[in-house]
Amino acid sequence: MKAILVDMFTAGTDPTYTVLEWAMAELLKQPAVMHKLQDEVRTVVGNRGNITEQDLVHMNYLKAVIKETLRLHPSLPVLVPRESTKGIKLNGYDIEAGTQVLVNAWAVATDPKCWDQPLEFKPERFLNSSVDFKGRDFQFIPFGAGRRGCPGLQFATALDETVLANLVYHFDWDLPAGSKELDLSKFYGLVLHLKSPLLAIPTPYYE
Ligand code: HEM
Structure with missing residues (x-):
């Protein structure tokens, strides 16, 4: 129980x-995308x-934003x-039994052979596409695939969708006054973080 x-x-x-x-x-970097989502x-x-939860079913753009975030x-x-x-022999290479295999999911998800303008953040690419992260579309495997794939997929996506929808529903967002362009440098620890923590100013939104 403790281990679980x-x-x-x-x-x-x-x-x-x-x-x-x-x-x-x-979203803060691309206000047009933020407004479309809001x-x-x-x-x-x-x-x-x-x-x-029923509302989330009707939020296709929200789902596309989460997918695009997980892709990039x-x-x-x-x-x-x-x-x-x-x-096994794979693409002309002999892979011996017992070889450690590391799958670079980021490289696959930004491969120009599979994606148009792969380094651009464009949620629209997922709107009329059946590509999903459930482990069957190998160009997009942010939760892995197969028997060792992430068991938390459903829980995590429901949570991320709910929280993001709430953040953009209840608030308008800005960068702090006078701040320079947003720094999207990455820091890789156990997971991939923003190098500089994100600082954003919320203004409550009332209909
Ligand atoms: C957006 C959030 C999350 C992402 C992107 C994510 C991603 C991943 C990835 C890429 C793997 C490795 C899969 C593979 O190598 O094929 C993994 C494994 C795992 N994840 Fe997640 N995960 C997320 C959230 C969660 C949550 C919420 C839980 C549990 C409540 C969870 C539990 C696990 C566990 C236990 C494993 C190890 C599975 C194994 O090795 O058999 N994850 N996750």
Whole structure:
């Protein structure tokens, strides 16, 4: 029981909150995207004041923003190491049994062979696309794939969608007065963080 709880807290907290920090940073950097998301959320929720799970079903742009954040800023850019159980020939290479295999999910998710303008933050790319992060579209595997894929996927995405929708519904956001351009440099520890913590000023929004 203790081991499961430790697993959930260590594997579950940092990746979930960093998605929100990266999403907010990208939205502050591109006010047009922020406004489009706010329009969607505020239209769906109206003046009810609280966002329900049922509302999230109607927020396609919100889902696209979360996906695009996970594509460009995957919390675990290099997945949990694997080991090949059998020797195999792959793309002309001999991989021996027992070889440690590291999958660079970030490199795949920004590969120009799979993505148009891969380093641009463009949630629209997911709007009319069936590409999802459930481990079947190998160009986009921020939660990994297969039997060792992330068991927290559903929980984490529901949480990130709910929190982000609330943040942009209840507040308008700005960078602190006089701040220079937003620094999106990365810092890689156990998960991928913003190098400088995000500082943003909320102004309550009343319909
Ligand atoms: C947006 C948030 C999250 C992201 C991006 C994420 C991503 C990942 C990734 C990439 C892996 C490795 C998968 C692989 O190598 O194939 C992983 C494993 C794991 N995740 Fe998550 N995760 C998130 C949230 C959570 C949450 C909320 C929990 C639990 C409450 C959780 C629990 C785990 C556990 C236990 C593993 C290890 C699974 C294993 O090795 O068998 N994760 N996660």
